[in-house]
Amino acid sequence: MTALEEVFKKAVEAHAAGDLSKAEKLFREILEEVPEHSDAHYFVGLISVAGGHLLEALGDFQAALKVNSSVDAYWVSYLDVLIRLGSADEASAILSELKSNGAQGNHFDRLEERIALIEVNPVENKPPSPETIQAIVNLCERGLFEQAVERLLDLLSRDSSSAIVHKLLGLAYLELSQHSDALQAFEESLKIQPEDADTHFYVAEILRVRGDLEGAVASYNKTLTFNSEHIEAYNNMGISLQAQGEVGAAIVTYSKALQINPDDERAAFNLGTALRNTRFAGPDEEVGVAIAALLDKPGCVRPNTINEAVLSLVKHDEFVRRAIISCNEFESSEALKQVVSGLSKVPLLLKLMKVCPIADLEFEALFTKLRLSFLLNISSFLDDAATLEFQVALATQCYITEYIYTETEIDKKALESLIQAIEGKKVNSSPLSMNEVACLASYKDLHQHPFSRNLLEIFGENELLKLQIREPEIEIEIKPRIACFGKVDNKISVRVREQYEQNPYPKWINLCLSPDAKPISEVAKELDLQFENTEILFADNPQILVAGCGTGQQALETSSRFKGCDVLAVDLSLSSLAYAKRKTDELRLSNIDYMQGDILQLHSIDRQFDLIESTGVLHHxxxxxxxxxxxxxxxxxxxxxxxALYSEFARGDIETARGTIKHLDLASDQKSIKSFRQQIKDRTHPDLFPLTTWSDFYCLSEFRDLVFHVQEHRFTLLQIQGLLKKLRLNFAGFELINNKEFIDQNSAPEALYDLEIWHNFEVENPTYFSGMYQFWCQKAFD
Known part of the structure; x- marks a missing residue:
């Protein structure tokens, strides 16, 4: 007996024993060696019939007959499937021809009887009863999709004119991942009922999965033709458009979804992703409304990632353009009221002002001038509700930037007068205006003032007082409850801790939580990561360490990214951790624990983790x-x-700035930081002016972290490659928003995982990793 015959024997035995999975595997092995093995095709067809995969079975029986048409069993099985699929006429014609050529036997006679019964008792063309449909739906709800397919095919063998039966068949096939059969079923349903929006949607979904994005978009459009409020169609059409590079069209599509349902988190998340690196060439009111809805959501986008996109849209507004151009011309209260009235009609601007530092020199100049104008004319705005909304937005923006705007002597004198006036009103029990409070809050953190509690008593916990008074109080209450590990005794660690206690980094309002947590395996697939061992990818309850979590953005986003995970987030700074814990409680996430300590003391925790993230930490x-x-x-x-580590190539401007700071012997106090920043704006150091394009330039703690940090190391990819080798870590790939430029120059798939190739690419593109190298690696087994 040959080796092939031995495999065939084992396959037949497995089939007879009912082990269809093993049998199919063996028969397919045979077909890989001998594609024209008719018996193997025949048995695979039988296994497909048993699984309810009639269309696949039909193909296997045809393949068997093509090799050997003299085997009666092949014909009997082939005709049986034809009848089940509703092609009794075709089966009858084939059977007549076979019998005329001498075919005989009980199997052929029974087939003839079945066909005759169908011909004598044709079923009326009427839809199946609701009870029949419900019985099949019940099968699907119980996960019995193969039985559902068998029942549906039986119905179609008697009447193929029911759109709902074809549609249900398609849905059952989808659950069984039989996309070709599902697509055929849906197409048959649409022939009968072409205006069914959901069926068009299912066709679009299959085409998208197959990679036929143009076809998918066309089917999504048909879906929307018959149901203009099908939000999932808008969402998935946007994804398809984005994958084709049509980002503008995708943004419009997501915006329509949010217009229908402003609370749709998936549309908001998708819109936030699409807006990155987008610049608008003109006004778009509908998109502006959608972005405003997006910024209202606390967990759908990091506002700083879409800052430039939003500003490019806002700057097309006539009120904004006029205000920027004339920002030195509204010193009188009337001129100020006109400007504020116009800007208040741009809700998108006000929303952006409340959620992130606006990284733009023109807006900084505008806000600095508006702040002073309010201060100088505050007596004209007492109890002015019309301007209060804008004042609150301006005060929030100044608070978020950590009061990085320059103060002149005029500012300082007028501010002192305002503080004295407020304190005097407190002593005299005179009425205090919230406009005055907002004016003060645009210069100074209200929580630092001794009368902050009085403000809460007077005005209650409104939006501005909650941000500047109540939230800092909550953080103070949280601090004693945060556990510690080890002792922070490394000199650099002590200095780094001091920096972040003074300036928790970064202060943020919103972040980007994943709408659907996914297993590690799916995340790895989306990122195109390559691991030598995949066992860890399927952990049900991954234990994750975020080392150096700062104010919690990364820890929170990680906790929402990985399905079933538990996160331990650690940091040197207690102030940062208190901020993180407050935000975690606000978002009601319960799978994160926080601890204070030094990475160098992690051994005292005595835990091991499935996944560790440390981004922007080790180089400090x-x-x-x-x-x-x-x-x-x-x-x-x-x-x-x-x-994540700093790139030597990408931080040339930063290295120059740090050299200048060292040469000038500047301290890292707030006054020195703001003074040096103003010198950069004034082009006192012209080679440093490019720093104004960094978003970190527009927030005090971020600017300090950028150029005044107490410790910074930078790396090349070749150095990282050496460190990975010494630490017995295997490089698995970068986490990048877009690697198209690299792939265009390095088409070989393995190039993505070759750090030497990436190094050569970075030499030619030195700013490519300006946002740090962010990469994944895997610990080798001992």
């Missing part, structure tokens, strides 16, 4: 390799690690 340590090695010790064998 005394010796990044030592800190990284400590993280590796906390990682399980085969565990995954996400690291």
């Amino acid at each position: 340590m005394a010796d990044p390799k030592v800190g990284w090695a400590e993280l590796v010790q906390r990682l399980k064998p085969g565990g995954l690690m996400k690291i």
Whole structure:
């Protein structure tokens, strides 16, 4: 007996024993070796019939007959499937021809009887009863999709004119991942009922999964023709358009979804993703409304990632253009009222002012002038509800930037007068205006003033007082409840901790939570990561460490990204951790714990993790390799690690700035930081003016972190490659929003995982990693 005959024997035995999975695997192995093995095709067809995959079975029986048409069993099975699929006429014609050529036997006779019964008792062309349909729906709800397919095919064998039966068949096939059969069923349904929006949607979904994006978009459009409020169609059409590079059309599509339902988180999340790196060439009111709805949501987008897109849209507004051009011309109260009245008609601007630092020199000049104008004319705005909304937005913007705007002597004198006036009203029990409070809040953090509690008693916990008084109080209450580990005794760690206690980094309002948590395996697939061992990808309850979590953005986003995860987030700064914990409680996320301590002391926790993230942290340590090695010790064998480090090539401007700061012997206090920043704006150091294009330039703690940090290391990819080798970590790929430019120049799939190729690419494109190298790696097994 040959080896092939031995495999065939085992396959037949497995089939006879009912082990269809093993049998199919063996028969398919045979077909890989001998594609024209008719018996193997025949048995695979039988297995497909048993699984309810009649269309696939039909193809296998045809393949068997093509090789050997003299085997009666092949014909009997082929005709049986034809009858089940509703092609009794075709089966009858084939059977007549076979019998005329001498075919005989009980199997053929029974087939003839079945066909005759269908011909004698044709079923009336009427839809199946509601009871019949409900019985099939019940099967699907119980997960019995193969039985549902069998029942539906039986119905269609008697009457193929029911759109709902074809549609249900398509849905059952979809659940069984039989996309070709599903598509055929849906297309048959549409022939009967072409205006069914949902069926067009299902066709679009199959085409999108197959990669036929143009076809998918066309079917989504048909869906919307018959149901203009099909939000999922808008969402998935946007995804398809975005994948084709039609980002503008995708943005319009997501905006329509949000117009229908402003609370749709998936549309908001998708819109936020599409807006990155987008610039608007003209006004678009509908998109503006959608972005405003997006910014209202606390977990759908990091506002700073769409800052430039929003500003490019806002700047097309005539009120905004006029205000920017004439910002030196509204010193009188009347001129100020006119400008504020116009800007208040741009709700998108006001919303952006309340959620992130606006990274733009023109707006900074405008806001600085408006702030002073309010201060100088505050007596004209007492109890002025019309301007209060804008004042609150301006005060919020100044608070978020951590009061980085320059103050002149005029500002300082007028501010002192305002503080004295407020304190005097407190002593005299005179009425205090919220406009006065907002004016003060645009210069100074209200929480630092001794009369802050009085303001809450007078005005209650309104939007501005909640932000500047109540939330800092909550953080103070949280601090004693945060657990600690180890002792912070490394000199650099102590200095870094002091920096972030003074300036928790970054202060943020909104962030981007994943609408659907996914297993590690799906996230890895989306990022196109390559791991040598995949066992860890399927962890049901991944234990994750975020080392250096700062104010919690990364920890929160990670906790929403990975399905079933538990996150431990650690940081040196208690102030940062208190901010993170407050935001976590606001978002009602319960799978994160926070602890204060140094990465160098993580061994005292005595835990190991499936996944560790440390982004933007190691390069601020005394010796990044030592800190990284400590993280590796906390990682399980085969565990995954996400690291982000500064690029030597991308931070040339930063290195120059740090050199200038060192040369000038500048301290890192607030006064020195703001003074140096103003010098950059004034082009006192012209080679540093490009720093104004960094979003970090527009917030005090971020600017301090950017150029005044107490410790900074930078790396090349070749250095990282060496460190990975020493730490026994395998590079798995970068986490990038868009790697098209690299792929266009390096088409080989393996190039994505070759750091030497990436290094050569970065030499030619030195600013490519300006946002840090962000990459994944895997710990080798011992």
